[in-house]
Amino acid sequence: MLQVAFIRENKEDVIQRLAKRNIDASAMINEAITLDEERRALQAKLDNTKAESNSISKEIGILFKNGQAQEANELKTKTTQLKEEAKILEQDLNTKVETLNELLYKIPNVPNTIVPSGNTDEDNEEVFREGEVPSLSESALPHWELAKKYDIIDFELGTKITGAGFPVYKGKGAKLQRALITYFLDKNTEAGYTEYQVPHLVNEASGFGTGQLPDKEGQMYHVTADNLYLIPTAEVPATNIFRDTILNENDLPISVTGYTPCFRREAGSYGAHVRGLNRLHQFDKVEILRVEHPNKSYEALDSMVEHVKGILKELKLPYRILRLCGGDLGFTSALTYDFEVFSTAQDRWLEISSVSNFETFQANRLKLRFKNSDGKNELCHTLNGSSLALPRVLAGILENYQTENGIKIPDVLVPYTGFDLIS
RNA sequence: GGAGAAAUGGCAGAGUGGUCGAAUGCACCGGUCUUGAAAACCGGCGAGGGUCACACCUCCGGGGGUUCGAAUCCCUCUUUCUCCGCCA
Numbered sequence: 001m002l003q004v005a006f007i008r009e010n011k012e013d014v015i016q017r018l019a020k021r022n023i024d025a026s027a028m029i030n031e032a033i034t035l036d037e038e039r040r041a042l043q044a045k046l047d048n049t050k051a052e053s054n055s056i057s058k059e060i061g062i063l064f065k066n067g068q069a070q071e072a073n074e075l076k077t078k079t080t081q082l083k084e085e086a087k088i089l090e091q092d093l094n095t096k097v098e099t100l101n102e103l104l105y106k107i108p109n110v111p112n113t114i115v116p117s118g119n120t121d122e123d124n125e126e127v128f129r130e131g132e133v134p135s136l137s138e139s140a141l142p143h144w145e146l147a148k149k150y151d152i153i154d155f156e157l158g159t160k161i162t163g164a165g166f167p168v169y170k171g172k173g174a175k176l177q178r179a180l181i182t183y184f185l186d187k188n189t190e191a192g193y194t195e196y197q198v199p200h201l202v203n204e205a206s207g208f209g210t211g212q213l214p215d216k217e218g219q220m221y222h223v224t225a226d227n228l229y230l231i232p233t234a235e236v237p238a239t240n241i242f243r244d245t246i247l248n249e250n251d252l253p254i255s256v257t258g259y260t261p262c263f264r265r266e267a268g269s270y271g272a273h274v275r276g277l278n279r280l281h282q283f284d285k286v287e288i289l290r291v292e293h294p295n296k297s298y299e300a301l302d303s304m305v306e307h308v309k310g311i312l313k314e315l316k317l318p319y320r321i322l323r324l325c326g327g328d329l330g331f332t333s334a335l336t337y338d339f340e341v342f343s344t345a346q347d348r349w350l351e352i353s354s355v356s357n358f359e360t361f362q363a364n365r366l367k368l369r370f371k372n373s374d375g376k377n378e379l380c381h382t383l384n385g386s387s388l389a390l391p392r393v394l395a396g397i398l399e400n401y402q403t404e405n406g407i408k409i410p411d412v413l414v415p416y417t418g419f420d421l422i423s
Numbered sequence: 424g425g426a427g428a429a430a431u432g433g434c435a436g437a438g439u440g441g442u443c444g445a446a447u448g449c450a451c452c453g454g455u456c457u458u459g460a461a462a463a464c465c466g467g468c469g470a471g472g473g474u475c476a477c478a479c480c481u482c483c484g485g486g487g488g489u490u491c492g493a494a495u496c497c498c499u500c501u502u503u504c505u506c507c508g509c510c511a
Binding site: 040043044046047048049050051053054056057058059060061062064065072073075076077078079080082083246248367375377 | 451478
């Protein structure tokens with residue numbers, strides 16, 4: 001969530017930049033500022049009432065000590081009255097704070113100035129493209145056909161065990177997926193990211209910290225008996241490592257990577273674009289995450305983008321990078337780059353990574369701060385990205401590396417798989 | 424799952440109804456001393472709100488209650504530890 005002080009001090013700029021998301025935020029922003037003013041006025045009133053009551057209570061204490069019980073008892077009526085006043089003020093204040101917060105939860109992050117305006121993914125700006133699209137024969141198959149042909153992924157079996165969107169990987173398919181996970185983690189740790197294994201279920205506070213709650217609980221599987229949520233991404237547990245934390249300035253930057261399965265309810269559509277591995281309820285992902293000094297976060301974003309590029313280059317997959325437009329930008333993000341791999345057999349781009357700078361938007365909720373050189377506590381910037389989402393990378397490999405003899409394994413993966421062909 | 428104990432500042436650890444946001448030690452930061460370092464000594468050192476800055480308010484695991492007044496008493500929840508049971 002945005003900080004009220006920031007909204008107050010940058011009102012026009014905030015409205016202008018939120019307009020990139022195709023929303024007119026002026027009403028919300030004005031209301032937030034008004035609510036905040038009212039909140040502060042109530043707070044001051046309440047504080048004064050309490051201050052008076054406190055000082056009388058101290059007097060009473062002294063009077064009792066001196067044996068002046070009668071005078072003390074007289075003062076008691078005064079504090080009783082003040083207490084009632086305070087109670088009412090406190091209730092007003094609480095509802096005011098609640099109203100303000102509910103409003104603030106609804107305001108998305110302020111897009112960076114370089115975010116292109118636009119409504120849909122059509123308006124995303126392609127900023128980079130690399131890799132050759134292989135020329136495949138007429139008989140080239142989409143990955144779900146290949147999965148069947150080589151018996152490496154069984155979608156029907158997953159449906160039997162659980163339901164649609166829970167595939168079963170098998171034999172060399174399972175091994176290839178495990179190889180990818182290990183390869184990604186190795187690349188990330190080599191680049192200085194510390195590997196974490198985090199819980200796959202999180203509590204409400206964590207869901208709130210990263211912004212899934214209160215509004216987007218529909219996207220997560222909810223274990224009601226224990227009030228826990230299955231993680232939709234490692235971002236949730238990994239970012240919450242740092243909830244309620246005050247770091248030293250020289251602790252920054254912090255770089256974390258982790259592999260987790262991800263669970264998404266995705267009340268989604270049906271058809272070709274969700275077939276096979278394209279969209280699942282359960283999938284694997286390796287995530288990278290950074291906690292940065294505000295002055296360094298965009299530098300960090302660039303370095304994360306470069307890092308992901310390096311991996312795709314090694315895998316020799318054709319990909320492009322998009323700078324998301326305001327309309328496509330996630331609620332919590334200030335700037336996002338999406339990576340898409342070209343799926344030759346499907347003739348379409350598949351999103352395999354999304355790298356974002358959240359600036360202080362998450363840190364504000366998380367209360368993730370560092371002590372700056374003035375000794376003041378300041379919000380950190382958080383960033384994260386996938387490196388990478390497994391199913392679509394797998395789809396890309398299967399489709400782009402298919403030959404008449406079978407599916408070749410990218411050279412960098414062979415040491416991890418132990419085989420160089422799926423046939 | 425059953426029985427008991429506990430939860431206080433970065434850590435350790437006092438405080439059991441009044442001037443306690445909280446002793447003390449360690450850690451940390453600044454200074455003196457030193458060729459330099461260590462030691463010693465001096466000073467500083469939790470968070471949030473509020474203010475131009477003060478004042479002031481709130482916070483001793485969370486929530487509620489008793490009282491003029493709660494870290495301290497009561498209720499409740501959570502977590503941790505010990506013992507027993509079960510178990511990958």
